[in-house]
Amino acid sequence: MVQAQSAADARAAAQSRVRLELLTELVRKDLKVKYKNSALGFIWSLANPLLYLAVFTLVFDKLLKNGIEAFPVLFMSGFLVWNFFNLATLSGTGSVVGNANLVRKVRFPRVVLPLSSVGFAGVHFVLQLGVLLVVLALFYRDAFGPQLVLLVPALAVVLVFATAMALLASALNVRYRDVEHLLEVILLAWFWLTPIVYPVTYVRDELAGSPWLFRLYLANPMTGVVTAMQRAIYVHPVTGGRQILPAGGYGFYLTWLGVGGAIALALLAAGLWTFRRLQADFAEEL
Amino acid sequence: MGAPTIVADGVGKRFQLHHRRATSLKERLLLHRQSSSEGFWALREVDLEIGAGQTVGLIGPNGSGKSTLLKVLSGILAPTTGTVAVRGRVASLLELGAGFNGELTGRENVYLNAAILGLPRRETARYFDDIVAFAELEPFIDNQVKHYSSGQYVRLGFAVAVHVSPDILLIDEVLAVGDESFQRKCLNKIAEFQQRGCTILFVTHALDLIPRICSRGVVLDHGRVLHDGDPVEAAERLRSLLGTGADQSGGAAAGTDRPKVAAVRLFDPASGAGKGHFRGGEAMAVELDVAAPAGSAPVAVRMAVTGPADVPMWVMDSEPLHPGPDGTATVRFTVKELPQIKGIYALAVAVRDPASNVTYDARRFGEAFLAAGDTATGVLEVVWTAEQVEHQVQP
Numbered sequence: 102m103v104q105a106q107s108a109a110d111a112r113a114a115a116q117s118r119v120r121l122e123l124l125t126e127l128v129r130k131d132l133k134v135k136y137k138n139s140a141l142g143f144i145w146s147l148a149n150p151l152l153y154l155a156v157f158t159l160v161f162d163k164l165l166k167n168g169i170e171a172f173p174v175l176f177m178s179g180f181l182v183w184n185f186f187n188l189a190t191l192s193g194t195g196s197v198v199g200n201a202n203l204v205r206k207v208r209f210p211r212v213v214l215p216l217s218s219v220g221f222a223g224v225h226f227v228l229q230l231g232v233l234l235v236v237l238a239l240f241y242r243d244a245f246g247p248q249l250v251l252l253v254p255a256l257a258v259v260l261v262f263a264t265a266m267a268l269l270a271s272a273l274n275v276r277y278r279d280v281e282h283l284l285e286v287i288l289l290a291w292f293w294l295t296p297i298v299y300p301v302t303y304v305r306d307e308l309a310g311s312p313w314l315f316r317l318y319l320a321n322p323m324t325g326v327v328t329a330m331q332r333a334i335y336v337h338p339v340t341g342g343r344q345i346l347p348a349g350g351y352g353f354y355l356t357w358l359g360v361g362g363a364i365a366l367a368l369l370a371a372g373l374w375t376f377r378r379l380q381a382d383f384a385e386e387l
Numbered sequence: 388m389g390a391p392t393i394v395a396d397g398v399g400k401r402f403q404l405h406h407r408r409a410t411s412l413k414e415r416l417l418l419h420r421q422s423s424s425e426g427f428w429a430l431r432e433v434d435l436e437i438g439a440g441q442t443v444g445l446i447g448p449n450g451s452g453k454s455t456l457l458k459v460l461s462g463i464l465a466p467t468t469g470t471v472a473v474r475g476r477v478a479s480l481l482e483l484g485a486g487f488n489g490e491l492t493g494r495e496n497v498y499l500n501a502a503i504l505g506l507p508r509r510e511t512a513r514y515f516d517d518i519v520a521f522a523e524l525e526p527f528i529d530n531q532v533k534h535y536s537s538g539q540y541v542r543l544g545f546a547v548a549v550h551v552s553p554d555i556l557l558i559d560e561v562l563a564v565g566d567e568s569f570q571r572k573c574l575n576k577i578a579e580f581q582q583r584g585c586t587i588l589f590v591t592h593a594l595d596l597i598p599r600i601c602s603r604g605v606v607l608d609h610g611r612v613l614h615d616g617d618p619v620e621a622a623e624r625l626r627s628l629l630g631t632g633a634d635q636s637g638g639a640a641a642g643t644d645r646p647k648v649a650a651v652r653l654f655d656p657a658s659g660a661g662k663g664h665f666r667g668g669e670a671m672a673v674e675l676d677v678a679a680p681a682g683s684a685p686v687a688v689r690m691a692v693t694g695p696a697d698v699p700m701w702v703m704d705s706e707p708l709h710p711g712p713d714g715t716a717t718v719r720f721t722v723k724e725l726p727q728i729k730g731i732y733a734l735a736v737a738v739r740d741p742a743s744n745v746t747y748d749a750r751r752f753g754e755a756f757l758a759a760g761d762t763a764t765g766v767l768e769v770v771w772t773a774e775q776v777e778h779q780v781q782p
Contacts, residue, residue, distance in 0.1 A: 109392070109475035109554050116476055116505040117462070126502035134490045137531075206485030208462040208477055209503045381465035384458065385402065 119210050127217035131192075132224060146225045147232060150177065150184060157298055169300065170340040174241060178334035179297040179327040181229050182255070186263050186323060187288055189222035193267025194274050194281050201387040211380045212373075215267035222263070237334065244336050251333035251351060254358050259326045262365035268372030272379040275386050295323045296331075300345040322361030329354045390474075392555055392586045393437040393460055397469035400430040400455055400610075429455040430610040432469070439554075440584040442577075444597040444618055446625050447607035453590045456607065457481060457557045460588065475554025475586075476505055480545065482559070487544065489533030493524055496532050497547055504551045514550045521572070522546035542569060549576050556580060558589035574600065594622045595694075595731050622731060623664055646679035646686045646738045647748045649715070656721050667727035672719055677738050679714040686710065687741035688718050693733045693751075700732065707741040 136142040154173055157180075162172040169175060196214040197204060204211060237244040274280040296304060301324065308315040318324065331346055332354050338346045347353040403426050429452045437443055447453050458464040460471060461479035486503050487496045497518055501511040519528050522542040532540065549556070556577075577600060580587060591597065597604050597618045604621025606614040606628070614624040654661045656672035665671050675688055685707035691699040708716040737749040 112476035112505065112554060113474055120502075120505075122507055123502045123505075126499050126508070130488060130491065130495070130499050133495060134488060137490050202482075203486045203503065205463065206479075206481045207503055208479060209505070384463045 116208060117210055119213055119216065123209070123213050124217050124220055127213060128220040128224060131217065131221040143228065146228060150181060150229055153180060161298060167299075168340065168343075169345060170337045171241065171335070174237070174244070175300070175331055175335045175337075175345065176298065177233055178331045179295070181226060181233060182259055182326055182330050183292060183295060183297050183323065184229070185222050185226035186259055186266075186326075187292070188225065189219045189263035190266040190270060190284065190288065191281075192221060193218035193263075194270035194284055196267070197271045197275050197383060198278070198281075198387065205384045205387055211383055212268070212376060215271040215376075216264065218271075219260070219264050219267050223260070233334075241336075244334055246336070248336075248351075249333050251329045251354060254355065254362070255326050255329035255333065258322060258358055258362040258365055261362065261369055262322045262326070265365055265368035265372040268376045269368065272372075272376040275379065275383055291321075291323065294318070295321060295327050297327055300331075301328050302344045302347060305347070319357050320360055320364065322364050325354070325357035325359075325361035329358050390439055391436045392439045392474045393435065393588070394472045395433055395435040395456075395460065395466075395469065396471075398430055398433040398435075398456075398459060398466045398471060399428060399468035400452075400459055400464060401426040401428050401467040428610055430459065430466070433607075433610070433612055435605065435612065435615070437586055437588060439586055440581070441603055442581055442587040442601045443589075443603045443605055444601035444621065445588055445590045445605050445607065446592070446594065446597060446621060447613075448625070448629060451607040452610040453607055454481070454559055455610075457559050457588070457590060461557050473555065476551065477555045477557060478504055478548045478551055478553035479557040480548050480559060481557070482544075485544070487532050487540065490531060492531055493519075493528040493535070493543055497528075497543070500544070500547045501551055504548065504553075506551045518543075518546045518550045521550070521576075538566065538569070545573060545576075549580070553585065555586045555588070558587070560590050560592065594625065597622045598730050619729070619731075620664070626731075627663075644680050645747045646677055646683055646710070646714075648736055648738055648750045649676035649678040651675050651734060651736065651752050665725055667725055667729070669725055671722045671725055673722075673734065674717060674719045675736055677708065677710065677716045677718070679710045679716065679738075681710075681712065681714045683710050683714055685741055686716065686747065687739050689737045689739060690720055691735040693735050694728070694730060697733070697735070699735070700726075700728065 132143075136145065139145060154177060157176055158173050161167050161176075162169070193215040196218045197211065200214055203209070204214075270280055270284055301319075304318055305315055308318065328346065332351070335346065338344065338348055433452075433456060435456075445453050445456065455464065457479065458481065459466050460473065461477050461481070462471070462473065463479070463481070486500050488499065491499065494515075497515065498508060498511050501514075502508065506514075519525055522539070522545070524539060524543055527535065527539065532543075535543070577587060581600075601618040603616065604614065604618035605612060606621050606624050608628060613628070614621050652661065652674045653663055654672050654674070656670050662671075673690065675690065677686055677688065679686060687707050688705040689702065690705075691702045693699050703720050705718045705720070708718055710716040734752040735749070736752070738747045739745060740747065
């Protein structure tokens with residue numbers, strides 16, 4: 102009897118705990134729904150970054166002639182990870198509201214909804230990154246070196262940061278639907294405030310007179326992530342006599358990744374706290 | 388009664404009234420000053436302890452808080468006051484197929500829904516064929532769910548929910564959906580759960596179901612527990628609350644020049660006291676007033692006691708009645724000893740021409756009386772024996 106009861110307790114707990122299996126199942130669902138009835142299916146997920154690549158290369162490389170060697174590589178190394186962050190945040194924001202029928206009718210750990218959005222974006226990112234690495238292996242063989250290790254901390258930070266954003270925004274969005282629209286605008290501005298299309302060194306030179314402003318600029322966790330990604334993949338630190346990426350070992354990158362990571366962790370704690378506090382009312386507010 | 392699997396202690400649930408709610412930052416700012424704490428209490432001080440293996444029927448008028456209570460117990464809504472403790476895996480059928488995604492196939496939805504309800508994928512794989520067979524969807528399981536009929540949708544939802552081997556089943560009026568054969572299947576499944584010791588709490592408006600499958604009935608009204616105990620009494624309590632205990636339906640508009648049913652009274656023949664709740668073996672008297680135009684020819688009254696689905700249990704015919712000078716007549720039927728039947732019965736009465744058997748007026752007094760028993764093991768309690776028959780060995 103006691104055993105049966107503890108088994109029942111375990112089953113009760115299993116319903117409110119975040120299980121990896123449930124997460125995978127939800128990510129699988131999102132992917133299936135997205136690519137159902139499309140002949141090319143998953144290949145479409147490559148279309149968006151390719152389009153951006155074409156446009157930005159045309160505009161900044163060919164028309165504005167920024168003179169950066171292998172600009173497409175510099176751009177993609179930052180853009181893909183930004184795309185992950187962007188997609189995870191935006192789809193995470195709508196994840197609870199979008200699954201209203203589930204939230205109002207079924208008992209399950211609500212936190213899996215934003216988490217599965219991050220997973221959904223993550224699957225796309227891994228695929229896109231894989232394609233990028235294949236392309237690099239074919240055309241930019243010299244990209245592969247020990248600096249690739251920087252991918253590990255960079256991806257860890259962006260994962261935490263995106264999760265934090267998704268948690269926070271999804272919970273707030275239930276009460277204030279403005280959050281979704283607000284975030285779309287903010288993310289657009291954020292994109293341009295992150296050194297994706299231009300090198301971070303240009304900003305450093307521009308802000309040479311006000312180092313604190315530059316530090317503030319670098320405190321954006323996505324700047325740390327993007328520059329580390331660029332350092333890991335892009336191997337032309339100097340082109341045309343101009344420094345593209347900060348020189349001198351990995352110190353700069355690791356420092357700002359550390360700062361970004363600390364901010365991301367703090368935000369994650371805030372996101373979890375907010376989500377926990379608000380989730381009791383989700384079923385009512387939807 | 389086993390150890391409690393559901394314990395609700397002083398549970399209250401207040402909803403913010405909708406017109407007060409700020410749903411955007413702008414409104415939030417504008418409403419800032421007047422955002423009041425006024426609200427609507429859907430549940431108030433509900434104490435409920437449900438032991439393992441009990442089947443509890445939850446009934447009440449519309450808006451009495453039944454669905455809210457189920458949602459609170461299943462952990463979907465957080466109670467405003469009090470606490471809820473639940474032991475075991477809960478499968479709540481608040482809406483069949485909630486969480487199905489129309490774009491996915493039946494197969495994919497089974498795995499998704501089972502995962503949401505807490506079943507590991509390999510276990511779902513083990514039950515998969517059973518689920519599909521139960522839902523009778525073998526040929527369609529790889530079709531997208533959006534192409535399903537509502538019946539198919541509901542069947543698949545119920546099939547998944549009952550196959551995740553829940554300890555506690557919370558059912559909200561979903562049995563009303565689906566055709567008769569599927570309803571029977573659901574009831575069989577519920578009986579199976581009862582045998583397995585599963586705790587069941589279900590909301591229904593089909594009051595005749597309550598004594599049939601529940602061991603306990605809880606009546607909610609305005610968010611409070613009005614009655615908690617015998618299921619037949621619970622049904623009666625609700626009926627008196629709804630005012631449907633007596634005169635409920637009928638066709639009194641059959642013209643003024645014809646004899647009509649005027650009133651029906653049920654009472655205890657010994658004391659003459661009105662009564663609506665009888666036990667098997669007791670005596671029951673029914674008096675019926677007929678109003679006919681003055682100087683009418685004699686009329687006869689037929690009264691049928693009908694059970695679930697209006698099946699007549701027995702029929703009583705009166706001798707021709709001679710209306711008095713004012714056209715009224717009263718007939719009293721006395722049942723000396725009610726059979727050992729359990730459930731809720733209606734009276735179907737008809738005023739007829741004794742010569743031609745033409746019906747002048749017929750009325751149905753829905754849920755006219757109740758006959759109670761200890762447990763609902765069947766409608767009838769018949770004295771019977773079982774003995775082994777010796778086989779004659781043929782030479």
